[in-house]
Every structure is written in structure tokens, then in C-alpha cells.
Amino acid sequence: MTDNLEEVKKKALNCTKCALAETRKNVVFGEGSLDARLMLIGEGPGATEDETGRPFVGPAGQLLDKMLKAIGLARNEVYIANIVKCRPPGNADPKPEYAAQCIGYLREQVRFVHPKIIVLLGRIAVQNLLKEQSGIGRIHGKVYERKGFIFIPTYHPSALLRNPELKRAAWEDFKIIRRLLEEFYAE
Numbered sequence: 262m263t264d265n266l267e268e269v270k271k272k273a274l275n276c277t278k279c280a281l282a283e284t285r286k287n288v289v290f291g292e293g294s295l296d297a298r299l300m301l302i303g304e305g306p307g308a309t310e311d312e313t314g315r316p317f318v319g320p321a322g323q324l325l326d327k328m329l330k331a332i333g334l335a336r337n338e339v340y341i342a343n344i345v346k347c348r349p350p351g352n353a354d355p356k357p358e359y360a361a362q363c364i365g366y367l368r369e370q371v372r373f374v375h376p377k378i379i380v381l382l383g384r385i386a387v388q389n390l391l392k393e394q395s396g397i398g399r400i401h402g403k404v405y406e407r408k409g410f411i412f413i414p415t416y417h418p419s420a421l422l423r424n425p426e427l428k429r430a431a432w433e434d435f436k437i438i439r440r441l442l443e444e445f446y447a448e
């Protein structure tokens with residue numbers, strides 16, 4: 262354990278613990294407010310993220326920004342990270358052994374930011390953080406309390422781009438997130 266997140270980031274930027282280090286252009290550590298009440302966790306960088314070194318800046322990220330805005334949140338008020346910090350070639354699912362090597366960085370991010378609510382974007386985030394095997398179609402919008410955090414699974418924004426008919430259900434999930442934030446932080 263380190264006592265500041267910049268140290269963790271430095272280690273991640275030089276990481277060669279798995280084979281993704283050989284093909285990545287940039288490590289996508291994650292970014293956002295260190296005081297964020299809400300953290301969002303995706304699966305791993307896509308092509309635009311690999312090019313820029315920033316999470317959720319491609320088409321899925323633009324949709325995510327819109328959904329956040331719809332519940333009154335700017336991107337710089339939340340913290341955004343991924344299960345793996347380097348792009349799996351061809352946007353394949355990150356192999357479990359890559360996730361296992363990488364998850365320590367995410368644990369440190371959660372420890373430093375200490376959000377109240379963690380939104381899990383899609384199946385890979387759910388499998389790695391909740392150890393829940395049910396499909397996202399069954400568990401989206403459910404509230405899980407684990408280790409003092411609230412976890413809420415929802416659809417990955419890429420899934421919403423592929424299947425726009427899921428957007429209505431995702432919007433219901435985001436309304437739950439907004440309501441919980443309002444309840445926790447009511448004056």
C-alpha cells in the first residue's frame with residue numbers, strides 16, 4: 262500500500278505485469294475527482310482511450326457523459342476507471358489473469374477516492390467486483406452493499422450504443438443512482 266494515488270499511478274504507467282503491456286499505446290489509469298461521491302468502473306480501454314490515455318473518451322464515453330449530465334453530474338465531479346488499464350487488442354474481453362494482475366490498482370483507486378456509490382458498467386466489472394455470475398439483464402439497477410460501499414450494476418454504454426432499446430432500462434438505473442445520491446447527501 263502506498264500513501265498517495267500519484268505513486269500508484271506512476272507504478273501503473275510503468276506496469277509490465279501482463280501481456281497487454283506489449284501492445285498498449287498508453288496506460289489508461291483513470292481520472293476524476295478524488296472527492297467523488299460516485300465512481301464508475303468499466304472493463305478496459307478501447308481504441309480512443311488507448312490513443313489518448315484517458316478513460317471513456319470514445320463514443321461510449323460520450324454517451325456516458327450525457328447520462329451523467331442527465332442526473333446533474335459533470336464528468337469532473339465523478340471518478341472513472343476500468344478493471345484493466347491497458348487495451349485488450351481487438352477489444353476482446355480482458356482475460357481473467359490480466360484482470361487479476363491489474364485489480365490492485367483499482368483497489369487503491371477505490372481506497373483513495375472512497376466514493377459512496379460505485380457504478381459497475383457491464384458484465385466484466387460485475388464479475389470482477391461482485392463475484393456475481395448473473396447476467397447484467399437480471400441484476401442491473403439492483404443495489405448491493407459490500408464492504409461499506411454501494412455497488413449498482415448497469416449496462417455498459419457500448420451495449421447501449423449497440424442496442425438502443427436498452428437505453429430506457431439504463432435510464433431507470435441512473436434515476437436510482439440520482440435518488441440514492443440525493444438521499445445520502447440531503448442537507
Ligand code: URA
Nearest residue numbers: 303304305307316317
Ligand atoms: N469501454 C470501457 O470499458 N472503458 C473505457 O475506458 C472505454 C470503453
